[in-house]
Amino acid sequence: TAAEVTRFVEHVRVDYLPHTVLVDCTASAAIAGRYAEWLAAGIHIVTPNKKANSADLAYYHRLHEARRAGASHYLYEATVGAGLPVVHTLRDLRETGDEITSIEGIFSGTLAYLFNVYDGRVAFSEIVQEARRRGFTEPDPRDDLSGQDVARKLIILGREMGLTLELQDVRVESLVPAELAGGSIEAFMAQLPRYDAAIAERLAAARARGKVLRYTGTLSAAGEATVGLKELDAHHAFANIALTDNVVRFATRRYCDNPLIVQGPGAGPEVTAGAVFADLLRLAAYLGARL
Amino acid sequence: TAAEVTRFVEHVRVDYLPHTVLVDCTASAAIAGRYAEWLAAGIHIVTPNKKANSADLAYYHRLHEARRAGASHYLYEATVGAGLPVVHTLRDLRETGDEITSIEGIFSGTLAYLFNVYDGRVAFSEIVQEARRRGFTEPDPRDDLSGQDVARKLIILGREMGLTLELQDVRVESLVPAELAGGSIEAFMAQLPRYDAAIAERLAAARARGKVLRYTGTLSAAGEATVGLKELDAHHAFANIALTDNVVRFATRRYCDNPLIVQGPGAGPEVTAGAVFADLLRLAAYLGARL
Known part of the structure; x- marks a missing residue:
């Protein structure tokens, strides 16, 4: 109390x-x-x-x-x-006079894992189920799938960049169907397979363009903040991370030709x-x- | 004085x-x-x-x-x-009780660039010449090609790991032919094309095995320190860096399944x-x- x-x-x-x-x-x-x-x-x-x-x-x-x-x-x-050097690195850049152009990344180990594994052969809902069993998701997987956790991290980094962002300024694509936002965890898990076809279609569409699906967060210097599923080139650095890796990419005035990248497991006790x-x-x- | x-x-x-x-x-x-x-x-x-x-x-x-x-x-x-968070990150890991298993990386922007560009179509010596013209090498390119700069960086990280390494403990593969170690820069640059065939052969041999050549440094917890040309899988993270990127990979007890990676331009004023x-x-x- x-x-x-x-x-x-x-x-x-x-x-x-x-x-x-x-x-x-x-x-x-x-x-x-x-x-x-x-x-x-x-x-x-x-x-x-x-x-x-x-x-x-x-x-x-x-x-x-x-x-x-x-x-x-x-x-x-x-x-x-x-434990990845993220807040730190951003602050050093800013305090020494660098200008941040954009920050992009995969900020959720859970969502990284789900889309690293999801290749269309096993239904998305089954992958969520399995990830939950292995302890890779929050007890209620909606806490991960809603994208709110990623949005909060973007807000933290955005304010560190000097932006005056509010949580509601972040455009978040939630992977939790609106009809399933309420109700028990069990009811949610039981209903989730009904949405497998929709996500399978997104994957197929991405593949038809030679792309992969990744759940990313993006911040621009102008204050745009978006969180959601993105189609990425198969050779994109974010397409080739493993397991529950996070990856954060800082593009700045100093790091303009090539960004500064920090990568590795970004969650866990x-x-x-x-x-x-x-x-x-x-x-x-x-x-x-x-x- | x-x-x-x-x-x-x-x-x-x-x-x-x-x-x-x-x-x-x-x-x-x-x-x-x-x-x-x-x-x-x-x-x-x-x-x-x-x-x-x-x-x-x-x-x-x-x-x-x-x-x-x-x-x-x-x-x-x-x-x-x-400006990459390297020494810092290593120290935080050690001071908080993590155990470093190995550190591997591409620690020279110059050597990164040379092998990112070298694909056998243009002679290696010409690439060195061009890199020198663009200011990507030391005034005397032998300072880069000798691997001594990379060896010094390994020593710094090794000691930060707690190893009692001396510079002469590092096994360094120099890319400067022994006969050209002395003499003027101009004489060195003029003689370098005589060694193009040898390095082209190494590249061909690597390719025959589906590999690429990269100049890397490696430190193990047991105190082994090596610097030199290594054949890497074409999908290896180090094979896909651009320009003069450095990349450092920390494998530790905590970061065991997936290492912690820091990547980006690692030199320049x-x-x-x-x-x-x-x-x-x-x-x-x-x-x-x-x-």
Whole structure:
């Protein structure tokens, strides 16, 4: 409860310790809603929780004002691509005066996997079923298929680029049929095969043009943000990733002929914990620790 | 001269400034030889100069002891891959407890370019000539073709992995014929066509096996370090980079099924300056600046 969280924060914030850091490993919007208050009080925050940075812009600005007012640090590398150097790399580029032209990528390990595997021989709904069994999807696969998770990551990167994007500004193509958005997980999984023909048709159409289907996110310098299924050339870098790989491609003024690309597993407990731990060490260095 | 460098260091190190940082953008071994003394005196160093970290191990250890003794920071992200997040990423992985299995990559933009372009239709020596004209090689192309620059980068990464490697431990396949190692640049360029047949044969042999030729560097956890021409599968990630791209692939305990890959232009004044500047901002953050 909120009262318990308050008691917890009071408990960790004691005068005889020089620094307090809260590591929020939940995905809770309620916890993320407290960040501004904590940062203003000088409490540092390290988190893989996307909710604060993808909340409405007013809160986002309040967060960063609170951070400045509290002289506290707010580190969230793990929010995009887990342990892959994404937020970091983007910030280094911007802070050293580069201009970001576009960011494109496959930001969901789940959706990467589904379309890496889907070749038309096995029905799409069966691949979803199998991915769920193997733990590659959220308990409710609609959380992945809706594209909302990818949209949140785009918002985080877009704001890091300096864009004033709101979540509703992202054009999201959801793979969850509107009729199945509500209801139980079981009902959803049972109904999903009815939509296999439609997605099989998309694949066939892409193939007829020599393309493959990939679920991507794209951000432009002009502030356009789109998330959805895209037909890509079979030789495209995004067409040749494996398993649950994420891939992020930064095109910038400096990296114009060839973009800067970061690729690899972008989700999972181990790599996420690694990223949170790396942020914690970075915080220690900022606070004067000699590592 | 050494005396001038000493006077310069005395000049920048004044009591009324809280911090002193020297940014060494030379490639000088003599300047790099002074780092230990400066770090011990509390002067921070930011540099793209590979010479200090690839010097003999005794000096390398002395450097890092001096850094600890002087409570100073020594930042050198730009030594490998310029602005690509390489040193950084490796350090985060190690410091958070990951174990590096191997690091493989194309670490030379020049050699990447030469073998991306070389398809047997134009003689290799002509491609070298053309690359030199376009400024893609060092003034003396032997500095690239010898593989020494790649070997130095491997040493830097190997030591970052915790290996006790000396430069002479790296097995380097030089593309400079032994007879042409000495003498003027012009004599070298004039003689190079005599070796075109030999390299054309290597390409033909690779092709007969369905492979391509790429100049790569490889480090194993066991401490094996090799640099040279390798036959790669045509679908290999390293076979499909463009222009002067570098690519670095980290296989670790966490990134075991799929490695973590960083790719993009890894040399050039703009991206190198960007990396040096990013290190400088990081230093400022370590010293308490609120950015």
